[in-house]
Amino acid sequence: MEDTSYLISDIASHTGLSIDVIRYYEKIGVLPPISRKENGHRIYSRSDLERIMFVTHLKRTQMPLKDIEQYVRFYNEGQYDQCYNVLKEHKHYIETKLAEMTESLERMNYKLENYQQIIQTSMITEENTNE
Amino acid sequence: MEDTSYLISDIASHTGLSIDVIRYYEKIGVLPPISRKENGHRIYSRSDLERIMFVTHLKRTQMPLKDIEQYVRFYNEGQYDQCYNVLKEHKHYIETKLAEMTESLERMNYKLENYQQIIQTSMITEENTNE
DNA sequence: GCTTGACCTGAACTATGGATCAGGTTGTAG
DNA sequence: CTACAACCTGATCCATAGTTCAGGTCAAGC
Numbered sequence: 001m002e003d004t005s006y007l008i009s010d011i012a013s014h015t016g017l018s019i020d021v022i023r024y025y026e027k028i029g030v031l032p033p034i035s036r037k038e039n040g041h042r043i044y045s046r047s048d049l050e051r052i053m054f055v056t057h058l059k060r061t062q063m064p065l066k067d068i069e070q071y072v073r074f075y076n077e078g079q080y081d082q083c084y085n086v087l088k089e090h091k092h093y094i095e096t097k098l099a100e101m102t103e104s105l106e107r108m109n110y111k112l113e114n115y116q117q118i119i120q121t122s123m124i125t126e127e128n129t130n131e
Numbered sequence: 132m133e134d135t136s137y138l139i140s141d142i143a144s145h146t147g148l149s150i151d152v153i154r155y156y157e158k159i160g161v162l163p164p165i166s167r168k169e170n171g172h173r174i175y176s177r178s179d180l181e182r183i184m185f186v187t188h189l190k191r192t193q194m195p196l197k198d199i200e201q202y203v204r205f206y207n208e209g210q211y212d213q214c215y216n217v218l219k220e221h222k223h224y225i226e227t228k229l230a231e232m233t234e235s236l237e238r239m240n241y242k243l244e245n246y247q248q249i250i251q252t253s254m255i256t257e258e259n260t261n262e
Numbered sequence: 263g264c265t266t267g268a269c270c271t272g273a274a275c276t277a278t279g280g281a282t283c284a285g286g287t288t289g290t291a292g
Numbered sequence: 293c294t295a296c297a298a299c300c301t302g303a304t305c306c307a308t309a310g311t312t313c314a315g316g317t318c319a320a321g322c
Contacts, residue, residue, distance in 0.1 A: 007298085007299085008298090008299075009298075009299090018280090018281080019298095019299085020280080020281065020282080021279090021280065021281085023300090023301090024279085024280065024281090028279095039287075039288055039289085039299080039300085040287080040288090040299080040300055040301095041288085041298080041299055041300075042299085042300095054242075057235065057238065060231060060235075061231065061232065061235045064278080064279095065278075065279070065280095066278090080246055080249045080250055080253065081246075081250050083246055084243060084246040084247065084250060087239060087242055087243055087246065088243060090239065091236065091239045091240070091243065094232055094235055094236050094239065095236065097232055098229070098232045098233065098236065100191060100192065101192065101225055101228055101229045101232065102229065104188065104191075104192045104225055105222065105225050105226065105229065107188065108218060108221065108222045108225065109222070111185075111218055112215060112218055112219060112222065115211055115212075115214055115215040115218065116215065118211045119211055119212050119215060122211065138268085138269085139268090139269075140268075140269090149310090149311085150268095150269085151310080151311065151312080152309090152310070152311090154270090154271090155309085155310065155311090159309095170269080170270085170317075170318055170319085171269080171270055171271095171317080171318090172268080172269055172270075172318090173269085173270095195308080195309095196308075196309070196310095197308090
Protein backbone atom coordinates (compact mmCIF):
# COMPACT_ATOMS: atom_id res chain seq x y z
CA MET A 1 0.00 0.00 0.00
CA GLU A 2 1.18 3.48 -0.82
CA ASP A 3 0.84 5.92 2.01
CA THR A 4 0.35 8.90 -0.26
CA SER A 5 -1.47 11.67 1.54
CA TYR A 6 -3.17 14.86 0.44
CA LEU A 7 -4.07 18.23 1.85
CA ILE A 8 -7.46 19.80 1.36
CA SER A 9 -5.96 22.02 -1.35
CA ASP A 10 -4.83 18.93 -3.27
CA ILE A 11 -8.34 17.53 -3.08
CA ALA A 12 -9.66 20.84 -4.33
CA SER A 13 -7.41 20.83 -7.37
CA HIS A 14 -8.08 17.16 -8.15
CA THR A 15 -11.85 17.49 -7.93
CA GLY A 16 -12.49 21.06 -8.99
CA LEU A 17 -14.43 21.64 -5.77
CA SER A 18 -13.55 24.67 -3.69
CA ILE A 19 -11.97 24.16 -0.29
CA ASP A 20 -15.05 25.66 1.31
CA VAL A 21 -17.31 23.21 -0.47
CA ILE A 22 -15.16 20.26 0.58
CA ARG A 23 -15.47 21.28 4.21
CA TYR A 24 -19.18 21.94 3.75
CA TYR A 25 -19.72 18.51 2.19
CA GLU A 26 -17.88 16.82 5.03
CA LYS A 27 -19.99 18.70 7.55
CA ILE A 28 -23.28 17.58 6.01
CA GLY A 29 -22.05 14.02 5.56
CA VAL A 30 -21.67 14.02 1.79
CA LEU A 31 -18.00 13.27 2.31
CA PRO A 32 -16.75 10.83 4.94
CA PRO A 33 -15.14 12.19 8.11
CA ILE A 34 -11.46 12.78 7.47
CA SER A 35 -8.70 12.18 9.98
CA ARG A 36 -6.54 15.07 11.15
CA LYS A 37 -2.95 15.92 11.78
CA GLU A 38 -1.91 17.07 15.26
CA ASN A 39 -2.68 20.64 14.29
CA GLY A 40 -6.22 19.79 13.21
CA HIS A 41 -5.59 19.97 9.46
CA ARG A 42 -7.36 17.36 7.35
CA ILE A 43 -5.14 14.65 5.96
CA TYR A 44 -6.56 12.65 3.03
CA SER A 45 -5.54 9.15 2.01
CA ARG A 46 -5.52 7.78 -1.52
CA SER A 47 -8.80 5.98 -0.84
CA ASP A 48 -10.35 9.19 0.54
CA LEU A 49 -9.46 10.85 -2.73
CA GLU A 50 -11.05 8.04 -4.71
CA ARG A 51 -14.25 8.18 -2.70
CA ILE A 52 -14.38 11.93 -3.16
CA MET A 53 -13.86 11.60 -6.91
CA PHE A 54 -16.79 9.22 -7.07
CA VAL A 55 -18.96 11.56 -5.02
CA THR A 56 -18.18 14.50 -7.31
CA HIS A 57 -19.15 12.25 -10.17
CA LEU A 58 -22.50 11.50 -8.54
CA LYS A 59 -23.02 15.21 -8.00
CA ARG A 60 -22.25 16.04 -11.61
CA THR A 61 -24.98 13.64 -12.63
CA GLN A 62 -27.49 15.56 -10.51
CA MET A 63 -27.76 13.29 -7.51
CA PRO A 64 -29.15 15.45 -4.68
CA LEU A 65 -26.80 15.97 -1.73
CA LYS A 66 -29.34 14.24 0.49
CA ASP A 67 -29.12 11.05 -1.53
CA ILE A 68 -25.34 11.20 -1.70
CA GLU A 69 -25.28 11.64 2.06
CA GLN A 70 -27.40 8.52 2.41
CA TYR A 71 -25.12 6.57 0.11
CA VAL A 72 -22.00 7.67 1.99
CA ARG A 73 -23.62 6.75 5.31
CA PHE A 74 -24.52 3.28 4.07
CA TYR A 75 -20.99 2.84 2.84
CA ASN A 76 -19.51 3.93 6.17
CA GLU A 77 -21.76 1.44 7.93
CA GLY A 78 -20.76 -1.34 5.55
CA GLN A 79 -24.34 -1.73 4.29
CA TYR A 80 -23.30 -2.47 0.75
CA ASP A 81 -26.65 -3.89 -0.27
CA GLN A 82 -28.16 -0.48 0.49
CA CYS A 83 -25.37 1.22 -1.46
CA TYR A 84 -26.30 -1.01 -4.34
CA ASN A 85 -29.94 0.03 -4.14
CA VAL A 86 -29.14 3.73 -4.06
CA LEU A 87 -26.89 3.45 -7.10
CA LYS A 88 -29.38 1.32 -8.96
CA GLU A 89 -32.07 3.92 -8.47
CA HIS A 90 -29.70 6.59 -9.64
CA LYS A 91 -28.95 4.51 -12.69
CA HIS A 92 -32.64 4.54 -13.57
CA TYR A 93 -32.66 8.28 -13.12
CA ILE A 94 -29.73 8.65 -15.49
CA GLU A 95 -31.37 6.42 -18.07
CA THR A 96 -34.52 8.48 -17.95
CA LYS A 97 -32.58 11.72 -18.27
CA LEU A 98 -30.59 10.28 -21.10
CA ALA A 99 -33.73 9.47 -23.07
CA GLU A 100 -35.13 12.93 -22.32
CA MET A 101 -31.95 14.63 -23.44
CA THR A 102 -31.78 12.65 -26.63
CA GLU A 103 -35.32 13.59 -27.51
CA SER A 104 -34.61 17.16 -26.58
CA LEU A 105 -31.67 17.30 -28.91
CA GLU A 106 -33.88 16.32 -31.82
CA ARG A 107 -36.42 18.97 -30.94
CA MET A 108 -33.70 21.54 -30.61
CA ASN A 109 -32.38 20.71 -34.06
CA TYR A 110 -35.84 21.01 -35.52
CA LYS A 111 -36.42 24.39 -33.85
CA LEU A 112 -33.03 25.64 -34.99
CA GLU A 113 -33.86 24.77 -38.59
CA ASN A 114 -37.13 26.65 -38.25
CA TYR A 115 -35.40 29.72 -36.95
CA GLN A 116 -32.86 29.55 -39.73
CA GLN A 117 -35.68 29.71 -42.24
CA ILE A 118 -37.40 32.56 -40.42
CA ILE A 119 -34.17 34.54 -40.24
CA GLN A 120 -33.42 33.95 -43.91
CA THR A 121 -36.91 35.02 -44.95
CA SER A 122 -36.88 38.17 -42.83
CA MET A 123 -33.54 39.15 -44.37
CA ILE A 124 -35.02 38.94 -47.83
CA THR A 125 -37.98 40.99 -46.70
CA GLU A 126 -35.69 43.70 -45.38
CA GLU A 127 -33.86 43.80 -48.70
CA ASN A 128 -37.15 44.29 -50.49
CA THR A 129 -38.24 46.96 -48.06
CA ASN A 130 -35.09 48.92 -48.80
CA GLU A 131 -35.76 49.05 -52.54
CA MET B 132 -57.76 29.11 -37.38
CA GLU B 133 -59.36 27.41 -34.43
CA ASP B 134 -60.26 29.75 -31.62
CA THR B 135 -59.83 27.13 -28.93
CA SER B 136 -59.13 28.72 -25.58
CA TYR B 137 -57.88 27.45 -22.25
CA LEU B 138 -58.08 28.36 -18.60
CA ILE B 139 -55.07 28.34 -16.33
CA SER B 140 -56.25 25.01 -14.92
CA ASP B 141 -56.18 23.52 -18.43
CA ILE B 142 -52.63 24.73 -18.90
CA ALA B 143 -51.72 23.20 -15.56
CA SER B 144 -53.06 19.79 -16.53
CA HIS B 145 -51.48 19.89 -19.97
CA THR B 146 -48.04 20.88 -18.74
CA GLY B 147 -47.89 19.33 -15.29
CA LEU B 148 -47.00 22.73 -13.84
CA SER B 149 -48.97 23.93 -10.85
CA ILE B 150 -51.24 26.94 -11.28
CA ASP B 151 -49.03 28.87 -8.88
CA VAL B 152 -45.94 28.12 -10.92
CA ILE B 153 -47.66 29.20 -14.12
CA ARG B 154 -48.50 32.58 -12.58
CA TYR B 155 -45.01 32.83 -11.09
CA TYR B 156 -43.41 32.11 -14.48
CA GLU B 157 -45.53 34.73 -16.16
CA LYS B 158 -44.58 37.26 -13.50
CA ILE B 159 -40.85 36.72 -13.98
CA GLY B 160 -41.16 36.68 -17.77
CA VAL B 161 -40.55 32.99 -18.34
CA LEU B 162 -44.00 32.82 -19.89
CA PRO B 163 -45.38 35.51 -22.20
CA PRO B 164 -47.99 37.94 -20.86
CA ILE B 165 -51.43 36.41 -21.30
CA SER B 166 -54.59 38.31 -22.21
CA ARG B 167 -57.49 38.41 -19.81
CA LYS B 168 -61.22 38.04 -19.76
CA GLU B 169 -63.33 40.93 -18.45
CA ASN B 170 -63.09 39.50 -14.95
CA GLY B 171 -59.30 39.42 -15.07
CA HIS B 172 -58.96 35.66 -15.53
CA ARG B 173 -56.21 34.54 -17.89
CA ILE B 174 -57.39 33.19 -21.23
CA TYR B 175 -54.90 31.10 -23.18
CA SER B 176 -54.87 30.53 -26.94
CA ARG B 177 -53.71 27.43 -28.75
CA SER B 178 -50.43 29.16 -29.58
CA ASP B 179 -49.98 30.21 -25.94
CA LEU B 180 -50.29 26.56 -25.00
CA GLU B 181 -47.72 25.54 -27.56
CA ARG B 182 -45.24 28.16 -26.40
CA ILE B 183 -45.74 27.03 -22.82
CA MET B 184 -45.20 23.41 -23.77
CA PHE B 185 -41.91 24.36 -25.36
CA VAL B 186 -40.86 26.35 -22.31
CA THR B 187 -41.59 23.43 -19.99
CA HIS B 188 -39.49 21.34 -22.29
CA LEU B 189 -36.59 23.78 -21.99
CA LYS B 190 -36.98 23.72 -18.24
CA ARG B 191 -36.96 19.92 -18.09
CA THR B 192 -33.63 20.02 -19.89
CA GLN B 193 -32.18 22.24 -17.15
CA MET B 194 -32.25 25.58 -18.86
CA PRO B 195 -32.10 28.20 -16.07
CA LEU B 196 -35.19 30.39 -15.73
CA LYS B 197 -33.03 33.43 -16.48
CA ASP B 198 -32.08 32.06 -19.87
CA ILE B 199 -35.63 31.02 -20.65
CA GLU B 200 -36.75 34.52 -19.72
CA GLN B 201 -34.22 35.93 -22.17
CA TYR B 202 -35.38 33.59 -24.91
CA VAL B 203 -39.03 34.49 -24.37
CA ARG B 204 -38.18 38.19 -24.39
CA PHE B 205 -36.31 37.90 -27.68
CA TYR B 206 -39.24 36.01 -29.15
CA ASN B 207 -41.71 38.65 -27.99
CA GLU B 208 -39.54 41.32 -29.58
CA GLY B 209 -39.29 39.37 -32.83
CA GLN B 210 -35.51 39.03 -32.50
CA TYR B 211 -35.43 35.57 -33.96
CA ASP B 212 -31.70 35.62 -34.63
CA GLN B 213 -31.18 36.00 -30.88
CA CYS B 214 -33.65 33.20 -30.20
CA TYR B 215 -31.57 31.07 -32.51
CA ASN B 216 -28.39 31.88 -30.59
CA VAL B 217 -29.92 31.06 -27.23
CA LEU B 218 -31.19 27.71 -28.48
CA LYS B 219 -27.93 26.89 -30.16
CA GLU B 220 -26.04 27.43 -26.94
CA HIS B 221 -28.52 25.28 -25.12
CA LYS B 222 -28.03 22.60 -27.71
CA HIS B 223 -24.32 22.55 -26.91
CA TYR B 224 -25.19 22.27 -23.25
CA ILE B 225 -27.42 19.29 -23.95
CA GLU B 226 -24.76 17.60 -26.02
CA THR B 227 -22.25 17.99 -23.23
CA LYS B 228 -24.67 16.64 -20.66
CA LEU B 229 -25.53 13.76 -22.94
CA ALA B 230 -21.90 12.72 -23.17
CA GLU B 231 -21.49 13.07 -19.42
CA MET B 232 -24.58 10.99 -18.74
CA THR B 233 -23.51 8.27 -21.10
CA GLU B 234 -20.15 7.98 -19.42
CA SER B 235 -21.82 8.04 -16.05
CA LEU B 236 -24.05 5.16 -16.99
CA GLU B 237 -21.04 3.02 -17.76
CA ARG B 238 -19.43 3.85 -14.46
CA MET B 239 -22.65 3.11 -12.65
CA ASN B 240 -22.87 -0.30 -14.26
CA TYR B 241 -19.30 -1.04 -13.28
CA LYS B 242 -19.90 0.00 -9.67
CA LEU B 243 -23.10 -2.03 -9.51
CA GLU B 244 -21.24 -5.15 -10.63
CA ASN B 245 -18.66 -4.50 -7.94
CA TYR B 246 -21.30 -4.23 -5.27
CA GLN B 247 -22.97 -7.39 -6.48
CA GLN B 248 -19.72 -9.24 -5.94
CA ILE B 249 -19.18 -7.71 -2.52
CA ILE B 250 -22.71 -8.58 -1.46
CA GLN B 251 -22.38 -12.14 -2.72
CA THR B 252 -19.08 -12.62 -0.96
CA SER B 253 -20.32 -11.24 2.34
CA MET B 254 -23.32 -13.59 2.19
CA ILE B 255 -21.02 -16.55 1.85
CA THR B 256 -18.93 -15.28 4.74
CA GLU B 257 -22.04 -15.08 6.91
CA GLU B 258 -22.96 -18.63 6.02
CA ASN B 259 -19.52 -19.81 7.03
CA THR B 260 -19.69 -17.82 10.23
CA ASN B 261 -22.90 -19.61 11.14
CA GLU B 262 -21.40 -23.05 10.81
C1' DG C 263 -79.49 35.91 -1.50
C1' DC C 264 -75.83 33.27 -0.05
C1' DT C 265 -72.44 29.81 -0.35
C1' DT C 266 -68.92 27.49 -3.01
C1' DG C 267 -65.22 27.13 -6.22
C1' DA C 268 -62.06 29.04 -9.46
C1' DC C 269 -59.62 32.70 -10.12
C1' DC C 270 -56.96 37.23 -8.83
C1' DT C 271 -52.89 40.08 -6.33
C1' DG C 272 -48.98 41.01 -3.45
C1' DA C 273 -46.16 39.60 0.17
C1' DA C 274 -43.98 36.47 3.14
C1' DC C 275 -41.97 32.05 3.69
C1' DT C 276 -39.26 27.72 2.41
C1' DA C 277 -35.61 24.53 0.68
C1' DT C 278 -31.40 23.53 -1.61
C1' DG C 279 -26.73 24.28 -2.43
C1' DG C 280 -23.52 26.63 -1.63
C1' DA C 281 -20.20 31.41 -0.74
C1' DT C 282 -18.30 34.53 2.31
C1' DC C 283 -16.70 36.41 6.50
C1' DA C 284 -14.77 37.07 11.19
C1' DG C 285 -11.58 35.62 14.23
C1' DG C 286 -8.10 32.24 15.58
C1' DT C 287 -3.99 28.81 15.13
C1' DT C 288 0.09 26.92 13.02
C1' DG C 289 4.48 26.65 10.59
C1' DT C 290 7.96 27.81 7.62
C1' DA C 291 10.96 31.68 5.31
C1' DG C 292 13.36 35.79 5.49
C1' DC D 293 10.87 37.57 15.61
C1' DT D 294 7.67 38.63 12.52
C1' DA D 295 5.07 38.20 8.57
C1' DC D 296 2.76 35.47 5.43
C1' DA D 297 0.24 31.34 3.74
C1' DA D 298 -2.61 27.60 4.65
C1' DC D 299 -5.52 25.84 7.47
C1' DC D 300 -9.36 25.77 11.29
C1' DT D 301 -14.47 26.78 13.25
C1' DG D 302 -18.90 28.86 13.41
C1' DA D 303 -21.95 32.09 11.67
C1' DT D 304 -24.03 34.75 8.37
C1' DC D 305 -25.28 35.74 3.72
C1' DC D 306 -26.71 34.66 -1.14
C1' DA D 307 -29.17 32.88 -5.53
C1' DT D 308 -32.47 29.94 -7.51
C1' DA D 309 -36.88 28.15 -7.76
C1' DG D 310 -40.59 27.85 -6.08
C1' DT D 311 -44.83 27.56 -2.10
C1' DT D 312 -47.97 29.41 0.92
C1' DC D 313 -50.89 32.85 2.76
C1' DA D 314 -54.06 36.73 3.45
C1' DG D 315 -57.52 39.10 1.51
C1' DG D 316 -60.51 40.02 -2.44
C1' DT D 317 -63.59 39.31 -6.94
C1' DC D 318 -66.86 36.98 -9.65
C1' DA D 319 -70.25 33.51 -11.55
C1' DA D 320 -73.13 29.45 -10.92
C1' DG D 321 -76.04 26.48 -8.32
C1' DC D 322 -79.16 25.75 -4.53
